[in-house]
Structures are given as C-alpha cells and as structure tokens.
Amino acid sequence: MKLFSSLAVAAVFLPAVALAADAPRVEAEGPQAGALAALEExxxxxxxxxxxxxxxxxxxFPPLLRLGNVNPDEAQKRxxxxxxFLNSLQPTQDETKxxxxxxxxxxxxxxQRIRLVRMPRGELExxxxxxxxxGPTISQYAQKVRMEVLLxxxxxxxxxxxxLKAAKGFLDGLRPRIAEGPAKKAWDGAVRDFAWLQHSIDAARQAARLARTPRVELEARLNAKPDEAANIAMYGQRLWIELGPLAAQDPACAEQTLASAKAFLEGLRPNVKEPSAKSALEGADQSLSRLQGLIDRAGQRAALIGKDAAPLDVEAWINGDPLTADDLKGKVVLLDFWAVWFGPSLAALPxxxxxxxxxxxxxxxxxxxxxxxxxxxxxxLRRPVRAFGQEKVAPLKEREMLAKFAERHQLRYRIAIQKGSSLAxxxxxxxxxxVVLIDREGKIRLIRAGGDPKHVTDIQPLLEQLVADGE
Incomplete structure (x- = not known):
C-alpha cells in the first residue's frame, strides 16, 4: 500500500510541476512600494x-515568499x-484581531524559511x-535538507x-553522540523526514519506470505471483498513465481497456491471499473507480458532439451588452469556462x-x-485578490472586479457569470x-477539458475551418 500511495503522489505532482513550468506569466509579480505604504497607512x-x-x-505575503527565494537578505529586511508595523496595530474587533x-x-x-534559505547546510553541520x-538545530537541518531535496x-x-544520501550519512554519524531526550526526539524526527524524502525520490523513479512498462508485462508478473502487492499497486497506476489521456481522445476505447483491466483483477482476486496484497488490490479498485468516473464524463462529452448547444443561462454580463440567441445565430461560438484564480485559465487568456x-x-x-x-x-496591485476571513464579497463588487480584470488584460470578448449550474x-x-466549440448551425463540434497545452492543436484547426466555412 505504501508503494501505491507513492505512485499516486507522483502521478498527481508531476503534471502539476509541468503545468507550472509551462504556463506563461500573465502579469508582473509583486506590488509597488507605494501601494504597500498606502495599505499600511x-x-x-x-x-x-x-x-x-x-x-x-x-x-x-505571496511576494515575500518569492523574494525570500531570490533575495533572502532583502526579504529579511522586509x-x-x-x-x-504589525506590532503597532491594535484592532478591537474579533475578526480583525x-x-x-x-x-x-x-x-x-x-x-523561518528565509533564515534557512540564507544559511548554508555546511554551517548547520x-x-x-x-x-x-x-535539538532545534537538528530540526533546522532536517528542514534545510527537505527544502533542497524537494527542489x-x-x-x-x-x-x-x-x-539526501550525504545528509543521511551525516545524521547517522551524529547519532552515537546524541543522548536520550529532546535531541534524540529531534533526530528521530529528522530520520522520519529523510525517510519521507526517500519515499518521494523512489516515487519519482518508479513513476518514470512505470511509464515505460507495458501493462501486459505487469499482468504477466501478477499471474505468476498474485500476492506481489507492489505489482498490484503499479498495475492500478499504470492504468492511469495509459487511460487518463486516452479517455479524452477516445472514451470508448478507454472504456473497453478499463473493462478488460477490471476483468483481469477480478480473475486475480481469488488468488490474492496476503493481507498486504489485498490492501493493494483495494487501492487498485479505488483507482479504477476514479478512472471510471473520468471515462464516464469523457463519454458524456463525446456524446454531445453534433448535438444542439444549450441556451445561454447567464446571470450577469460583465463587459458588454447581453448576447441573445439571435446575436449568436449563424456565428461560430467558443465557450470558455474559467476562473480568475486558476493558473491554467489565466495561461489560456493570450x-x-x-x-x-x-x-x-x-x-x-x-x-x-x-x-x-x-x-x-x-x-x-491591479489584479484580483481573494477576500480572507469570513468576508463575503457582494455580487456587484465581484462583477466590478471582473470588469476591471477584463480591461486590465485587454479581453475584448464577452465575460459572463453563469446562472446556476445548468450550462456546466x-x-x-x-x-x-x-472549452466548447459550436458551429454556425448551433451544433457542438468539440469539447476539451483541462489545461493540457495539446488542446490548442485540436481547437485551432477546427476553429479556422468553422470560421472559413461561413466566408
């Protein structure tokens, strides 16, 4: 089960890292000093x-974190x-306290993070x-190693x-000189941290190997040794690697492959005896259940292709007059479901x-x-900020935010707030x-979900074709 969770962590984290690396910046980071001074006043x-x-x-705080990574000395001054400044304030209301x-x-x-960034690991050693x-320095050392290794x-x-190997060696050499008590507890905590880091490294390596391992090879291993918990866990994760992308492109084929995988596991189940293998099988079942949901949704979207577009159900239009069904008649329509707080949505704006x-x-x-x-x-800051605490932003104020956002990013296409969830x-x-692409006859021609950059290569040619068809 431990290996299965490692693979799950790797599978979730890797796409997020890639997305963060690939997504273009939409606006400059960090406020001006004058703006900060005005807020403090x-x-x-x-x-x-x-x-x-x-x-x-x-x-x-977000700019402070970034500043600490690139200029810790300046960050410490800040x-x-x-x-x-904070020590000079004396709020009287519970919420502001x-x-x-x-x-x-x-x-x-x-x-604490800034200090660790500034401090060489050798100094702690x-x-x-x-x-x-x-004990406190042992804990600091573990945090420093964690920061460096996770990067x-x-x-x-x-x-x-x-x-990590060098840090483990140093810590192991230190152990004979550590007496029982707080320092030993800190040492034990560092050992646990290093074990978790090794777990993360192993997960990264395993995910890379797994991507190269054919599913049929894993099935052969499990037929030979059905009580191998690690192979059961890898089988479930390998299905995600294979079927996750396939579900979006060909949900029927993904459904067929998933059905075959379910049948394989059902056939394997009577031969699984060891408790660890049974736990791994339960984890694989859960993984397949989530995959089934992904494929079902992809199938529902595929079934919409060629169907009539839904009537617009909009509560408020942000940056222009309301669009009616007559306004959209004979037009190519692209619907983009998005949010101001979500990075991939912002990356798609240009x-x-x-x-x-x-x-x-x-x-x-x-x-x-x-x-x-x-x-x-x-x-x-010239950007949206989330309302912290229990403050509830009034709809009118949030619509004003969206209008300013559209102006700031020169979005000349229409922005609207959905009414309820009927469109979604x-x-x-x-x-x-x-993204939903609708042709001039009001028929749905393409749907793409998620921030995969490859979606552009699907949307662009069809968009050009649909536009050209009406010229």
Whole structure:
C-alpha cells in the first residue's frame, strides 16, 4: 500500500510541476512600494477595516515568499519592517484581531524559511559537530535538507538522491553522540523526514519506470505471483498513465481497456491471499473507480458532439451588452469556462485574446463563463485578490472586479457569470479551463477539458475551418 500511495503522489505532482513550468506569466509579480505604504497607512488609521486587511495579506505575503527565494537578505529586511508595523496595530474587533494573529503567524513562518534559505547546510553541520545534542538545530537541518531535496526530486532525481544520501550519512554519524531526550526526539524526527524524502525520490523513479512498462508485462508478473502487492499497486497506476489521456481522445476505447483491466483483477482476486496484497488490490479498485468516473464524463462529452448547444443561462454580463440567441445565430461560438484564480485559465487568456482579435470580424464569438469566487479588485496591485476571513464579497463588487480584470488584460470578448449550474452540467464541466466549440448551425463540434497545452492543436484547426466555412 505504501508503494501505491507513492505512485499516486507522483502521478498527481508531476503534471502539476509541468503545468507550472509551462504556463506563461500573465502579469508582473509583486506590488509597488507605494501601494504597500498606502495599505499600511489605511490600517494605521483604521485597524478594524477587514477589506484593507484582505488586501494587505494578499499584497504582502505571496511576494515575500518569492523574494525570500531570490533575495533572502532583502526579504529579511522586509520581514523586520512588517513586524514593526504589525506590532503597532491594535484592532478591537474579533475578526480583525484574528487577522492580525494570522499575519503574525504567517510572518514568523516566512522568516523561518528565509533564515534557512540564507544559511548554508555546511554551517548547520558545523554547529551540530560542535553540539550534537542541539535539538532545534537538528530540526533546522532536517528542514534545510527537505527544502533542497524537494527542489530536485522531479527535475534532477539523481542529484536529489545524492544530496539526501550525504545528509543521511551525516545524521547517522551524529547519532552515537546524541543522548536520550529532546535531541534524540529531534533526530528521530529528522530520520522520519529523510525517510519521507526517500519515499518521494523512489516515487519519482518508479513513476518514470512505470511509464515505460507495458501493462501486459505487469499482468504477466501478477499471474505468476498474485500476492506481489507492489505489482498490484503499479498495475492500478499504470492504468492511469495509459487511460487518463486516452479517455479524452477516445472514451470508448478507454472504456473497453478499463473493462478488460477490471476483468483481469477480478480473475486475480481469488488468488490474492496476503493481507498486504489485498490492501493493494483495494487501492487498485479505488483507482479504477476514479478512472471510471473520468471515462464516464469523457463519454458524456463525446456524446454531445453534433448535438444542439444549450441556451445561454447567464446571470450577469460583465463587459458588454447581453448576447441573445439571435446575436449568436449563424456565428461560430467558443465557450470558455474559467476562473480568475486558476493558473491554467489565466495561461489560456493570450490565446483566447488572439483568436478574438483575429476572427471576431469573421463570425467568431468567444464567451468566457465564470462563477462568483469571492474575489475583489485591488487597484494598487491591479489584479484580483481573494477576500480572507469570513468576508463575503457582494455580487456587484465581484462583477466590478471582473470588469476591471477584463480591461486590465485587454479581453475584448464577452465575460459572463453563469446562472446556476445548468450550462456546466450540460457541457459536463468537471475541471477548468473547459472549452466548447459550436458551429454556425448551433451544433457542438468539440469539447476539451483541462489545461493540457495539446488542446490548442485540436481547437485551432477546427476553429479556422468553422470560421472559413461561413466566408
């Protein structure tokens, strides 16, 4: 079961890393010093203004984290200035008192990370050589190793393992000089951390190997040794690697392959006797159940191709007059289900803007469909920020945020807020961005779900064809 969870972690984490690396930046990061000073002045005048607290939290802490990674000395100066400022505030309301406590805790957490970034690992090792019973330094050492190794696990696995191996060797050499007590507890904690890091490295290696292993080979292994828990876990994960992409392209074929895999596991089940193998089989069953949901949704979307588009069900139009069914008649329509807070949605904006600018006068109508998400517009940062705490953003205020967002990013196509979930349900929206392409006859021609960059190669040619057909 341990191996199965390792593979699951790797499978979830790897696509996220790739997406983060590939996604283009939409806007510059970090606020201007003048904007920060203005926020601080507002809080000095009224430390119970929750909306300003929201802006302060959103505008300070994410940039501080980034600054700590690239310029820890400057980040430390910023921490000290922020601490002096926070200590000068005396809110009187319970909600803003909680916000102050949260800010102080977050600041302390950021400062700890900054100190570790600034401190060479060798310095911590020198301290521990001199004082091996220093429990806090042992804990710091473990955190430092974790930070360094995690940066390399999926990008440079060999280097990550070399770094961890050196840290393990150092810690093992330290053990005979550590007496029982707090230092021993810190040492035990470091050992657990290093075991988790090794687990992550092993998962990265296993995921890479698994991607190269044919499923039939795993089936042959399991037929020969059905009580091999590791192979059962790998079988479930291998199906994700194989069928995840296939579900989007050919759900019928994915369904057929999944049915074959289920039959294989059912045939294997009577021969599985060991408790660990039975646990692994339960994990594989759960994995196949999730795959079934993925394939079912893909099949539902495939069944919509050629069907009539759903009537627009919109609560509010953001950046233009409402569009009616008559406005869309004879047009090529692209629906983009998106959110201001989601990176892949933001990464798609330049392409959508390009398509609008290129094809709008040839009959293309793009509509960005979103929901209320409790974000407000920060005029100093010139971007949306999430409302922290229990503040509920009024619909009108959130619509104003979206209008400013559209203006900021020069989105000249229409943005709208969905009314209820009828559109999302009809088009089987499970994750965003989710694109629906509709031809001039009002028929659905293509649906793509998720932020896979390959989707562009599917959408672009058909979009050009549909636009050209009406010229």
């Amino acid at each position: 507002q809080l000095r005048r009224n430390p119970d203004d929750l909306s300003v607290w929201n802006q302060y939290m959103a505008s300070n 921490v000290e200035a922020m601490r002096r 909680k916000m102050l406590a949260r800010a102080r805790w977050t600041l302390g957490f950021r400062e 020198a301290r521990l050589e001199a004082r091996p019973d220093d 390399l696990v999926y990008s440079a696995t060999d280097l990550a393992e070399e770094s 392409r959508l803007r390009e398509w609008h600018d290129k094809y709008a006068d040839k009959g293309l109508v793009i509509i960005g469909l979103t929901r209320y998400s409790n974000y407000v517009w920060d005029p100093r 349900d009809y088009y089987v929206v499970h994750r965003i961005p989710h």
